[in-house]
Amino acid sequence: MWQIGIYAIIVGLVTLLLEYPRSKRRKGKHDHERSYQHFATVVVKQGGLLTRNYFIRFVFYLVISVPCCFILQTVLGAVCFIITSIIYLTAGVRGEEWQPIIPQKAEQGPKVIAEPTRPPPRRPDAASLAGSRDNIASPQDSRV
Template sequence: MGKIEWAMWANEQAIASSCVTALGGFIAAIGQFKNWQIGVYAIAAGVLTFALEYPRGKRQKGTSYERSFQRPLTIIVSQGRLLTRNYFVRFVLYLALSVPCCFVLPTLLGALCLMISGFIYLLAAVKGEEWHPVEAKKDEPGPKTIQEPKRPPPRRPETSGTPGAVESAQVNNRV
């Protein structure tokens, strides 16, 4: 069996938790809950988390595929160097983002999801994983056109020298 890549699990968990956090923030802000300002904070935290997590990282096996429209965000995350590529930093960031969201009921579930994402990133960092951008596949060298057939139709079957094959080849030629 292969080695588990924890960063891929954490990435999917963080994308889902960013949506849950933003949705809880909308509910808190629109519903005018007590401390509804935390709801506005949760919306901003969800958007920031989504922008950081949407670019999919390269797998260790190299079989990664880009998400649709991830190229601009990949460039931004690549330029962040230590702040965006290191999983220890993401662990601390997600824990720090989730603490204020724990004080309002609609954002509590999003905060717990962000904490879980952070702990999965901690496990990925302990295992030595790091974010690398997915590289675009280059065109493979080779012929660009289809080769033409060497014999014109009708193409006769090859005979193997057995008497049955010769008879079947003669029957096919009559048609």
């Protein structure tokens, strides 16, 4: 029975390699790679149709979950693989497929910062505040 445990560890590593690279979104601009995703993306991209098509992933996860159902220690992993295969089946029915995120080069901005057109705001000096207080008439002075 220990052979199934070794099988589960190897299948887990293969799953990590297959699932780590994030796919490009169909809509939106928020495609961000995970850290060190580029290395796994190259491997998955080389797999071609076998790694890109979600129907094939559905069958793959369903098949690899079967041996894990035979002993209690790996049943939870088998249930996770079955749920994953159902998710991939629904994604395949919707017509989705894995596409690599191709990083785009950032556009370089100007190297020289343009000088400001207005001066920055400044706090008034204490001397100018004291002088302005003398010029302001208080309400008591107006009654006289």
